[in-house]
Amino acid sequence: MAMSPRKRAQVSRGVQYAILAVVVVAIAFAADWPTLKDTFISPEITPQLFPEILTIALKNTIFYTAGAFVFGLILGLILALMRLSPVGPYRWIATTFVEFFRGVPALIVFIGFYYGLPIAFPGRQLPGGTFGTVTIALGLVGAAYMAETIRAGIQAVPKGQTEAARSLGMKPGRAMVSIIIPQAFRIILPPLTNELILLTKDSSLVYVIGLSLSGYELTKFGREGLSQYTSLTPLFIAALCYLMITVPLSIVVRRMEAQADRAR
Amino acid sequence: MTEIHIDKDAPAIDVQELHKYFGDNQVLTGINFTVAPASVVCVIGPSGSGKSTLLRCVNRLEEPTSGKIFVEGVEVTDPDVDLDALRSRIGMVFQQFNLFPHLTVMDNLTIAQTKVKKRSKDEAVAIARQTLEKVGLADREDAYPAHLSGGQQQRIAIARALSMTPDLMLFDEPTSALDPELVGDVLDVMKDLASEGMTMMVVTHEMGFAREVGDNLVFMDGGVIVEEGDPVEVLGNPQEERTQAFLSKVL
Ligand SMILES: Nc1ncnc2c1ncn2[C@@H]1O[C@H](COP(=O)(O)OP(=O)(O)O)[C@@H](O)[C@H]1O
Ligand SMILES: [Mg+2]
Numbered sequence: 001m002a003m004s005p006r007k008r009a010q011v012s013r014g015v016q017y018a019i020l021a022v023v024v025v026a027i028a029f030a031a032d033w034p035t036l037k038d039t040f041i042s043p044e045i046t047p048q049l050f051p052e053i054l055t056i057a058l059k060n061t062i063f064y065t066a067g068a069f070v071f072g073l074i075l076g077l078i079l080a081l082m083r084l085s086p087v088g089p090y091r092w093i094a095t096t097f098v099e100f101f102r103g104v105p106a107l108i109v110f111i112g113f114y115y116g117l118p119i120a121f122p123g124r125q126l127p128g129g130t131f132g133t134v135t136i137a138l139g140l141v142g143a144a145y146m147a148e149t150i151r152a153g154i155q156a157v158p159k160g161q162t163e164a165a166r167s168l169g170m171k172p173g174r175a176m177v178s179i180i181i182p183q184a185f186r187i188i189l190p191p192l193t194n195e196l197i198l199l200t201k202d203s204s205l206v207y208v209i210g211l212s213l214s215g216y217e218l219t220k221f222g223r224e225g226l227s228q229y230t231s232l233t234p235l236f237i238a239a240l241c242y243l244m245i246t247v248p249l250s251i252v253v254r255r256m257e258a259q260a261d262r263a264r
Numbered sequence: 265m266t267e268i269h270i271d272k273d274a275p276a277i278d279v280q281e282l283h284k285y286f287g288d289n290q291v292l293t294g295i296n297f298t299v300a301p302a303s304v305v306c307v308i309g310p311s312g313s314g315k316s317t318l319l320r321c322v323n324r325l326e327e328p329t330s331g332k333i334f335v336e337g338v339e340v341t342d343p344d345v346d347l348d349a350l351r352s353r354i355g356m357v358f359q360q361f362n363l364f365p366h367l368t369v370m371d372n373l374t375i376a377q378t379k380v381k382k383r384s385k386d387e388a389v390a391i392a393r394q395t396l397e398k399v400g401l402a403d404r405e406d407a408y409p410a411h412l413s414g415g416q417q418q419r420i421a422i423a424r425a426l427s428m429t430p431d432l433m434l435f436d437e438p439t440s441a442l443d444p445e446l447v448g449d450v451l452d453v454m455k456d457l458a459s460e461g462m463t464m465m466v467v468t469h470e471m472g473f474a475r476e477v478g479d480n481l482v483f484m485d486g487g488v489i490v491e492e493g494d495p496v497e498v499l500g501n502p503q504e505e506r507t508q509a510f511l512s513k514v515l
Contacts (some may be wrong), residue, residue, distance in 0.1 A: 034514055164362035168376035171354030178375060182366045197371060 040236040045229050049237055055101040056214060057221035058241045064203045064217055065245075067135035069176040069196055071166045077153065079147035080154060081176070101144035107205045114209045134206045138229070142199045149216030153184035193253045197246045202244075218242060268349055271337030276301045276432050276463040277322055282331035284317055284487075286430040289316050293487045295331070299432075299480070302461040306474035306495065309484035310510055317482070323354045336431060352380050354435040355425030359440050360441050361417045363409040369396070370405040371421055373427045381428060388427070395423040395456065399453050415446030419453055432463035439470060471515060473501055483507045 025083070041240025073120055082094035101109060114137070119128070126132045157180050164177035185192075204219035218238040277299040285291035291314045299305045307315050320326040322333060324340055325345060326332060326345040332401045340350060364372050373392035377383045377421035396402045399419040409417055417440070418438055435454070439447040451473050458464060468474060474481055474495050483504075491504045499515070502508045 110306075128424045158360075158362075160358060160360050161364065162363040164358065164364070165376075167323055167325060167351055167354070167356035168424070170350055170376060174379055175480040178379065179364055183364075186366065197369075 001146075003143060010204050022081055036141070039232050042229075042231055042233040043235040045225075045231050046237060049225065049227075051235075053218070053221060053237060053241065057216050057218045057238065058244075059199065061217040061241070061244065062137060063131065064134045064206060065196070065200045067131060067201070068142050069199055070136035071135050071139030072146050073137060073192075074200070075143035076146030076150050077181075079143060079168055080150035082152060082170055083147065096197075098144045098147050105200045106138075107208060108142045110137050110205055110208045113140070130211060133209055134203075136214075137209065138199065138203055138206060141202060142195065145198070147194065149182065149188050149195065149261050153188035154180055156187050157183045160241055188197055190253050190256045193256070197249050200242065200245050200249075268338050268346060270353075270431075272301065273338035274305070274334065274448075277465060278332075278334040279318075279322070280332045280334075281411075282318070282321060282333065283329045284314070284326065284432065285329045289431060291487050292321070295487075295489060296493065297482060297489060299463060299465055301336075303462045303476050304458045304461055304466065305480040306478040307465065307467045307480060307482045307484060308471070308474065308510075309490075313484045314485055314487045316436050319436050319465060319467055322434060323351050325356075327370060333373055344413045348380065349383050352376070353431045355422075355430035356426060357418070357421050357433065357435045357438050359437040361409075361414070361441070363417055363421055363424070365409050367408075368405065369401070369407050369409070369412075371423060372409070372420065373424050376424075377427055381408060385469065391429070392423070392427050395426040396420075398456070398510075399423045400449070413446060414442045415449045418442065419449050422450070422457075424455055432465070433457065435464065435466040435468070437467050438467065439468070469514065471499060472510075483510065485510065502506040 005177070066160065077099060079094045082090040083093055083096075083098070124137060128135065162175055163177055163182065165179045166172070170178070202219055206217065207220040207223070211217070216224065218241050219235075222235035222238035225238075227232075271377065274438055275298040277297075279295050279297050282292055282295040295318060295512070297305075307318065309315050321328045322335065322340065328341055331341070334353060335350065338350060339345060340347075342498075352496065354366055356383055361376075367375065370389065374385070374388040374393065377388035377391065378385060382389075393402065393405070396405060401416060401419055401423070402418065403459070404420070409420065412420065418441075421432075438454070439450050449468070451470060454455040454464070454473070455477055456468070466478070480492065481498045482492040483490050483498060483502075483506075485506050491498055491502060491507045498507065499511065502511055
């Protein structure tokens, strides 16, 4: 059967659309829409979730994530510089930290953190109450990921930049702060934003730290709603709230990547 | 740290028995030469002959393996020397410009003045404007490097080095990365500098510049200085076979 390449491409595209249409129609017919709606966005339960799901849960998710991101960024930068240090023990400590916190599930980190710290340091408390505890626990996980990204960014800055800075008489630290790090952060802005998205989702695991009502974040709030109303609606609305954070961030990342492509 | 005592009567650059290895690879073998104050020495030679390495040893961007280097009587190779203070008196211009892309032209020219020389912001800006005037780019102080042509970037890089009011300048093939039509502007700036009495060590392939501006010409091959002398002499009547072979290829 002789077919021109153009014809063949057309047929292949037609088949793909046909399959898509069949699947969509099949799902639409097979699904029990009224029950689905009652389960996921029940008209009775949905209004009862507001405004708390926004004023408490969404707010806390944003606060925890933002706090952890800032803490993680600072710690990540320190770890990245340690990994690049000529001093052996600095490198080993940083590598161990990064490997540990990247390799262990966040949930286990939080449990270990929450129950382990009081045993390790009896009678002492972390500053900042729940917010402080969550920020530090979540930030430790974020730092491990960000350290690797930041290190890659620092190494991606051309060597000539350090040489130019040093030849002007700048000390290594000055060259790092004024010349290398600002350029590194431009390079890694997209992957760092991706890590912010991952951190937003990881914040759903901090419920193990024992939150009080005013400290509930979206997932904890949704789970409590689940048992209170025996309905999936609270979780589904919580999911939509996550998307309100993560989708705009994704769009920002794509914009930045497109911009970087154009600049190249 | 040793105090720096500048001796203006000493040679601007004095290299003594310089050897440099990269691992097992010997790149410089017993280099000796001097640059007199307010003179221009050009260094030519085939690619890989060690020209850049020699230049970069002078401000210790490369660590010499053995030998001594003095700049205005101060031993650069002294382990206790205040290297950063010394470097701030030695301007360096790179083949790839190496401007700071995240800073405007003005910030490129002032950052080391304020952070290293501890000049006030006003003073730094005033000096930067003078040097921009000198390289003919007074109207570009708010531009970012990416928005400038290669020739303009290199002239900004020269202005950045000059803003530190250095006593001498090192150039590593400053025009090799430029489109041919942009080379002239950069060479003109360098000629002006030379006529103002700046001490310059220039690695270059621009034989015309070497002949016209250079007080001394050094031909390197295989990590040694094969021949040196008056540029017109060396270029017009080379004594060594390797010099003749090289010049017959490039002239
Ligand atoms: N950082 C380095 N590490 C290892 N070898 C190097 C390095 N820099 C230069 N070399 C080697 O030293 C030799 C001389 O290089 P270079 O000084 O750049 O020569 P030129 O500037 O005359 O072309 C070359 O063989 C080069 O491969
Ligand atoms: Mg070179």
